[in-house]
Amino acid sequence: MSESTSSSAHNIFPIISPLDKQSFANNHQVVAHHYYMDLTTDFKNKILVGYVDVTFEALIDRPSHVVVDARNLVIKQTKFLYKKHHKHSEDNINEQQHQEHELAFRVFSKSEVAQNGYPSVYGEPLSMSLTHEAVDLEAGNFFVVRIFYETTHESEAIQWLEPEQTLGKVHPYLFTQCQAIHARSLLPCQDTPSNKITYSSTIRTPKPLVAAMSAIKQWEDVSTHINIYHFKQNVTIPSYLIALVVGALESKEIGPRSTLYCEAEVLEAAAYEFSETEAFIKAAEEFLPPYAWGRYDIVLLPSSYPFGGMENSNLTFLTPTLLAGDRSLANVVAHEIAHSWSGNLITNSTWEDFWLNEGFTVFIERRILARLSGEEYAKFHAQMGYSHLVSSINHYKEINELQYTKMIPLLEKCDPDDAFSSVPYEKGFNFLYYLADQIVGSIPRFEKFLYHYFTVFCQKTVNSAEMKKCFLEYFADVEKTKEIDWDSWFNVEGDLIVKNNFENTLNVAANALCEKWTSGAEGTFAKSDIEGWSSTQLTYFLDILLSNDKPLNVQKLDETYEYSKYTNSEIRFGWQMLAIKHKYEPVKPQVVAFITMQGRMKYVRPLYRELFKFDAELARSTFQQYKGFYHGIARKMIEKDLQ
Numbered sequence: 001m002s003e004s005t006s007s008s009a010h011n012i013f014p015i016i017s018p019l020d021k022q023s024f025a026n027n028h029q030v031v032a033h034h035y036y037m038d039l040t041t042d043f044k045n046k047i048l049v050g051y052v053d054v055t056f057e058a059l060i061d062r063p064s065h066v067v068v069d070a071r072n073l074v075i076k077q078t079k080f081l082y083k084k085h086h087k088h089s090e091d092n093i094n095e096q097q098h099q100e101h102e103l104a105f106r107v108f109s110k111s112e113v114a115q116n117g118y119p120s121v122y123g124e125p126l127s128m129s130l131t132h133e134a135v136d137l138e139a140g141n142f143f144v145v146r147i148f149y150e151t152t153h154e155s156e157a158i159q160w161l162e163p164e165q166t167l168g169k170v171h172p173y174l175f176t177q178c179q180a181i182h183a184r185s186l187l188p189c190q191d192t193p194s195n196k197i198t199y200s201s202t203i204r205t206p207k208p209l210v211a212a213m214s215a216i217k218q219w220e221d222v223s224t225h226i227n228i229y230h231f232k233q234n235v236t237i238p239s240y241l242i243a244l245v246v247g248a249l250e251s252k253e254i255g256p257r258s259t260l261y262c263e264a265e266v267l268e269a270a271a272y273e274f275s276e277t278e279a280f281i282k283a284a285e286e287f288l289p290p291y292a293w294g295r296y297d298i299v300l301l302p303s304s305y306p307f308g309g310m311e312n313s314n315l316t317f318l319t320p321t322l323l324a325g326d327r328s329l330a331n332v333v334a335h336e337i338a339h340s341w342s343g344n345l346i347t348n349s350t351w352e353d354f355w356l357n358e359g360f361t362v363f364i365e366r367r368i369l370a371r372l373s374g375e376e377y378a379k380f381h382a383q384m385g386y387s388h389l390v391s392s393i394n395h396y397k398e399i400n401e402l403q404y405t406k407m408i409p410l411l412e413k414c415d416p417d418d419a420f421s422s423v424p425y426e427k428g429f430n431f432l433y434y435l436a437d438q439i440v441g442s443i444p445r446f447e448k449f450l451y452h453y454f455t456v457f458c459q460k461t462v463n464s465a466e467m468k469k470c471f472l473e474y475f476a477d478v479e480k481t482k483e484i485d486w487d488s489w490f491n492v493e494g495d496l497i498v499k500n501n502f503e504n505t506l507n508v509a510a511n512a513l514c515e516k517w518t519s520g521a522e523g524t525f526a527k528s529d530i531e532g533w534s535s536t537q538l539t540y541f542l543d544i545l546l547s548n549d550k551p552l553n554v555q556k557l558d559e560t561y562e563y564s565k566y567t568n569s570e571i572r573f574g575w576q577m578l579a580i581k582h583k584y585e586p587v588k589p590q591v592v593a594f595i596t597m598q599g600r601m602k603y604v605r606p607l608y609r610e611l612f613k614f615d616a617e618l619a620r621s622t623f624q625q626y627k628g629f630y631h632g633i634a635r636k637m638i639e640k641d642l643q
């Protein structure tokens with residue numbers, strides 16, 4: 001085919017994938033199956049340098065080009081390596097090397113993306129021409145393309161930390177965060193959960209830095225002047241689970257299939273905090289198919305880590321704000337373990353169906369908690385979750401974005417980070433709980449359905465319609481299923497259409513004490529009011545005070561219970577939100593200290609927003625001074641919040 005054909009294909013701006021509104025990949029014509037990354041971590045220049053070999057399958061005869069997502073990457077060269085007949089004849093290029101030749105490619109510019117009406121976060125797609133005569137693809141052919149590239153300082157998936165930002169203060173550090181659509185700033189890829197891939201990699205790090213990935217380590221060579229690691233992920237995963245961490249990591253076994261990685265300074269504390277890991281996995285295996293991934297490792301990240309946890313396959317990432325000292329925040333570990341089924345094994349096919357990932361995960365998380373800490377504790381968590389749902393809905397009301405309160409939001413031309421909130425988690429959870437409790441009428445029976453669901457869709461992607469069909473077929477004999485108003489659950493804005501009953505015994509004392517503080521009558525209060533309360537109960541008490549609109553003497557509350565002295569991050573956060581809401585001056589320095597010593601978005605975003613309402617100048621100047629500390633995604637979101 002002539003050069004002009006290939007260049008004309010390259011002049012047409014790529015269409016959005018018909019399978020996913022957040023991706024430019026033409027994965028309906030050419031689909032990726034495997035990535036092999038060969039990357040060197042260059043800490044001096046803060047870039048990753050190397051190449052990725054992508055194994056594609058042609059789904060049509062003679063596709064003219066293949067489009068992959070990319071953002072803030074420098075694409076240097078693209079090569080056609082070889083055609084192969086089987087997708088698993090991987091990494092062995094010698095016999096077919098003669099087919100190798102350069103491919104014409106084009107990276108669309110940021111202004112072309114903007115002119116076509118797409119947000120900049122969708123990136124600058126890379127289109128590679130397949131019209132070279134030697135390519136000649138038929139539907140069903142597999143072929144491998146090598147893309148030489150470098151990341152840049154703008155590649156949002158990666159945070160490069162200075163030694164000062166680590167606990168050890170000696171070595172630099174890097175970690176990635178790809179969910180939802182940031183993998184495209186780590187490597188050129190079909191960055192969509194609508195197709196699943198395997199991957200392998202070779203990672204080079206400067207001594208003595210250790211690399212870990214969301215995959216199984218095959219081997220390491222630390223005998224030369226650099227460290228070399230080889231990883232392999234053999235279970236198919238969505239691109240957003242690709243993850244890398246490099247740092248001065250120590251490790252410790254915390255279970256028969258679990259190693260904990262973190263800096264030496266927190267190794268013992270973290271090993272204590274997460275010692276229930278194996279018990280959580282076993283509890284999940286009591287009602288779900290066996291854990292499918294082999295190992296379940298954990299890495300505890302530095303304080304700027306923007307999430308509570310991230311379920312990267314085989315290697316959960318966790319925030320150090322979970323180090324409470326009493327395992328009270330370990331539900332996050334249960335949550336990330338639950339993703340080993342919901343999300344990682346069965347993946348939402350697009351980000352509009354994100355509730356299928358998170359709602360199912362929260363449901364499983366609380367079934368794990370019920371097994372380990374009792375039904376009352378699980379209900380207590382469910383009740384707190386509902387109050388978080390209410391505050392998310394209130395927030396979206398305030399900023400006039402009620403569309404994001406739908407269980408299935410429409411995300412056309414949206415940034416999925418904007419849609420992120422408790423809604424998919426807690427609306428999704430409440431919907432499943434409603435099905436289990438009010439429709440099926442038995443949580444154990446619903447758990448059997450979960451087993452079935454994870455068997456049917458194992459290693460596949462799923463959307464809401466498929467989930468509905470699967471549920472209705474499984475419970476065909478249950479009359480009550482006719483009552484379910486699927487459309488309203490999926491598409492109505494605002495609060496739940498049917499509420500659940502999470503009445504439990506763990507909140508009784510806190511409810512009564514809240515009533516006493518807010519009833520207006522002058523009560524007598526003493527530290528003994530909260531004697532023996534768990535951190536969760538102390539957090540819950542702050543939660544309900546916060547959602548109460550009656551006047552409250554926060555100074556007296558502070559003096560009585562010394563809430564400002566707690567180091568548990570949930571209590572600290574709850575206290576500070578409450579104190580700012582009531583315009584309590586002495587909390588300001590505490591807030592500034594907390595939002596500058598950790599970068600978890602769950603805490604820093606609401607605190608910045610509230611501080612901004614209380615003292616805009618302080619919020620702005622604090623952010624200006626510390627914005628280099630935050631992860632790129634957190635920085636982007638706080639910037640939006642402060643507008």
Ligand code: BES
Binds near residue numbers: 309310335339358
């Ligand atoms: N997968 C999420 C984190 C996430 C979601 C990252 C969307 C990027 C985009 C993770 O499993 C999660 O939900 N973490 C929660 C903890 C949980 C107990 C609700 C968190 O980070 O707070």
Ligand code: ZN
Binds near residue numbers: 339358361
């Ligand atoms: Zn989750």
